[in-house]
Amino acid sequence: MRPARSLSAVLAAALLVVLGGVLSSPPPVHPQTPDVWLNIIGQAKKINIAIPDFTLVSGTDSQGLAKQLPGVAGKDLTFSALFTVVSGVPALPANNPAALREAWANFATAGAHAGLQGLLTLQGDRAQVEMPLYDLISPEQPLIVSKKFEMPLTQARRLAHKAADEVIFRMFGEAGIADTKIAYVSSASGQKELYMMDYDGAGPTRLTSNQSINLSPSWSPDLRSIAFTSYMGRGYPYLYRLFPWENRQPQLLAGYLGINTSPAWSPDGRLLALTLSKDGNPEIYVLTLATGSLRRLTTFSGIDTEPTWSPTGREIAFVSERSGSAQVYVMDAEGANVRRLTHSGFNTQPRWSPKGDAIAFTSRQGNHDIWAVNTDGSTLRRLTAGPGSNESASWAPNGRHLVFQSNRLGSFQLFTMLADGSEQQQLSRSPGETTSASWSPRLP
Amino acid sequence: MSHRRGSVFLVAPLLVLALFLVGCPKRPATMQAGVAPPPPTVTPPPTVTPPPTVTPPPTVTPPPTVTPPSTVTPPTSPTPPRVSDFTENPNLKDIHFDFDKYNIRPGDAKILDANASWLKSNAGNLVLIEGHCDERGTNEYNLALGERRAKSTMNYLVAQGVQASRITIISYGKERPLCPEHSEGCWSKNRRAHFLTKAQ
Numbered sequence: 001m002r003p004a005r006s007l008s009a010v011l012a013a014a015l016l017v018v019l020g021g022v023l024s025s026p027p028p029v030h031p032q033t034p035d036v037w038l039n040i041i042g043q044a045k046k047i048n049i050a051i052p053d054f055t056l057v058s059g060t061d062s063q064g065l066a067k068q069l070p071g072v073a074g075k076d077l078t079f080s081a082l083f084t085v086v087s088g089v090p091a092l093p094a095n096n097p098a099a100l101r102e103a104w105a106n107f108a109t110a111g112a113h114a115g116l117q118g119l120l121t122l123q124g125d126r127a128q129v130e131m132p133l134y135d136l137i138s139p140e141q142p143l144i145v146s147k148k149f150e151m152p153l154t155q156a157r158r159l160a161h162k163a164a165d166e167v168i169f170r171m172f173g174e175a176g177i178a179d180t181k182i183a184y185v186s187s188a189s190g191q192k193e194l195y196m197m198d199y200d201g202a203g204p205t206r207l208t209s210n211q212s213i214n215l216s217p218s219w220s221p222d223l224r225s226i227a228f229t230s231y232m233g234r235g236y237p238y239l240y241r242l243f244p245w246e247n248r249q250p251q252l253l254a255g256y257l258g259i260n261t262s263p264a265w266s267p268d269g270r271l272l273a274l275t276l277s278k279d280g281n282p283e284i285y286v287l288t289l290a291t292g293s294l295r296r297l298t299t300f301s302g303i304d305t306e307p308t309w310s311p312t313g314r315e316i317a318f319v320s321e322r323s324g325s326a327q328v329y330v331m332d333a334e335g336a337n338v339r340r341l342t343h344s345g346f347n348t349q350p351r352w353s354p355k356g357d358a359i360a361f362t363s364r365q366g367n368h369d370i371w372a373v374n375t376d377g378s379t380l381r382r383l384t385a386g387p388g389s390n391e392s393a394s395w396a397p398n399g400r401h402l403v404f405q406s407n408r409l410g411s412f413q414l415f416t417m418l419a420d421g422s423e424q425q426q427l428s429r430s431p432g433e434t435t436s437a438s439w440s441p442r443l444p
Numbered sequence: 445m446s447h448r449r450g451s452v453f454l455v456a457p458l459l460v461l462a463l464f465l466v467g468c469p470k471r472p473a474t475m476q477a478g479v480a481p482p483p484p485t486v487t488p489p490p491t492v493t494p495p496p497t498v499t500p501p502p503t504v505t506p507p508p509t510v511t512p513p514s515t516v517t518p519p520t521s522p523t524p525p526r527v528s529d530f531t532e533n534p535n536l537k538d539i540h541f542d543f544d545k546y547n548i549r550p551g552d553a554k555i556l557d558a559n560a561s562w563l564k565s566n567a568g569n570l571v572l573i574e575g576h577c578d579e580r581g582t583n584e585y586n587l588a589l590g591e592r593r594a595k596s597t598m599n600y601l602v603a604q605g606v607q608a609s610r611i612t613i614i615s616y617g618k619e620r621p622l623c624p625e626h627s628e629g630c631w632s633k634n635r636r637a638h639f640l641t642k643a644q
Contacts (some may be wrong), residue, residue, distance in 0.1 A: 192619070213616075213619045213620075215583055215584075215587075215619070216583065216584060229587075231527075234523070234524070234526050234527060235526055235527025235528055235614070236524065236527060236614055237587060237614070237615065257524065258591060258613070258615075259587050259588065259591045259615050261584055261587045261588070262584045262587075275584070275587075275588060277588070277591045277595070277615075280595070281591075281592065281595065282588035282591055282592070302592070303585070303588040303589065303592060305584055305585060305587075305588045306584050306585065319585060325544070326585060346544070346581075348581070348582045348584070348585040349582050349584070349585075362582055364580070364581065368582070391582055392582065392583075435583075436583065
């Protein structure tokens with residue numbers, strides 16, 4: 001057999017490995033193949049990609065972006081667990097096709113399957129990068145795609161994130177999640193305040209300074225606002241939303257007697273599910289943002305709380321102690337057809353995967369750990385197994401990664417993992433405790 | 445079905461392959477054969493440098509979308525007094541709760557009886573009942589549990605003849621522990637209802 005001669009052949013091999021695990025007979029690869037759920041993680045061979053330093057086409061690179069950005073993109077692709085990355089090597093020639101060809105050939109000899117070049121143009125307060133992606137397995141080094149991204153210089157890191165997300169899109173059919181933010185709670189100032197940062201921990205930015213208690217941030221699907229609970233003002237736990245990109249005061253969403261907690265946006269962003277105790281005990285309601293109208297969904301005399309929407313908007317999972325201990329239930333978005341999803345232990349913080357197939361939750365058995373279960377109640381699996389407590393998972397928009405909090409190293413800090421629990425790594429290293437992460441949708 | 449665990453991509457294999465066929469039009473033979481050639485031997489490249497440390501730019505990003513602000517009708521509820529207007533009152537004693545419970549224990553009922561007597565004979569005072577939890581359990585659930593503890597306490601006082609209109613409740617969940625240690629000795633102290641008062 002001849003060695004693989006193109007990137008597509010390597011990917012085909014990877015897919016065959018995956019399909020081989022799913023099907024018992026050799027998989028048919030033809031146009032009539034139906035959609036198949038592929039677990040690329042841990043099954044497919046990683047793609048080796050070379051990302052040399054970017055080539056400065058014009059302008060003055062006073063920030064060292066030509067070296068910095070390929071490192072950022074490389075870290076993004078490594079984080080995806082789909083790539084092995086080579087970066088930190090000298091830039092490629094810009095206008096010398098023969099030299100470029102030879103450079104890529106050398107990378108191919110070293111084992112690279114693909115090469116990503118960056119042509120950086122800096123002009124005033126704008127940064128632009130053109131990023132040709134080459135197939136290095138084929139001797140012809142065909143161009144897979146070349147995209148141009150432009151950003152204000154202050155957000156130049158996003159150029160690298162955009163490039164990494166595009167590479168993943170081209171090779172795996174869905175964009176990566178590098179150009180996203182994570183909102184969270186930090187007690188670094190002495191009080192619990194809200195912050196946000198890039199998904200990789202860069203650029204932490206404080207969002208509240210009210211010196212009360214701020215809890216449960218939740219990104220709106222349009223990225224415009226973050227709903228949260230705060231004890232600011234009169235001192236009671238009311239529900240607000242703040243506008244992280246605008247010079248604007250938080251807006252009160254629910255200030256009823258009792259608790260106003262657990263905000264959860266519907267996928268279309270028009271509705272907010274929340275917990276109110278104004279009618280005597282914690283129940284789940286749905287607020288229509290445009291009108292302020294409120295609809296009550298649950299009517300149990302004990303605790304019902306922590307709603308989370310299915311990505312279709314047709315169902316809501318939530319926590320109830322109606323069986324005697326906290327368990328996860330699912331109901332339709334009108335509150336009917338309640339079914340129980342978890343059966344043992346003490347289970348809170350359900351978070352519906354953006355892919356719809358699974359619900360992550362926190363289970364207490366001594367310490368807390370994060371588990372997941374399919375939405376039909378099957379395939380219950382444990383994602384973390386200590387040390388310490390592992391809580392409050394939030395899904396990346398592609399459903400492949402989760403951010404969560406763990407006190408395994410002392411104070412609570414944020415960690416990430418793949419959705420099968422592998423690749424756990426620390427994300428935040430801040431004074432005080434860093435908790436309650438909410439992973440944003442992709443930035444536009 | 446361990447191989448289907450975890451995160452999955454809903455990807456039609458052909459779609460992915462098609463992307464590469466588009467990218468590599470000269471390689472149809474490989475694809476049509478449906479045979480998986482072994483991936484090339486991978487030699488670790490000589491210069492694998494960890495990504496350089498990145499100094500984040502001070503990001504203040506413009507709004508990603510321009511949607512008109514939605515108009516929300518402010519919720520209408522009777523406005524309770526400001527929490528900061530209430531002060532400690534040595535005449536009112538804390539009560540405590542069992543783990544994950546919000547029922548009033550018999551011993552604590554006696555404390556509440558005494559609190560109710562004081563409140564009835566000092567009718568000029570409003571009372572704020574704080575519901576607290578230990579650190580075990582998650583934030584949102586503990587906010588609900590603290591609410592139930594404050595509410596059970598309020599219901600007991602009302603049953604003893606304290607006017608409901610004099611009582612305000614607030615849940616702090618596990619956000620304001622009295623005792624900071626991570627042990628049952630502290631946890632049992634933190635599962636409590638606490639009382640503050642304010643002259644009417």
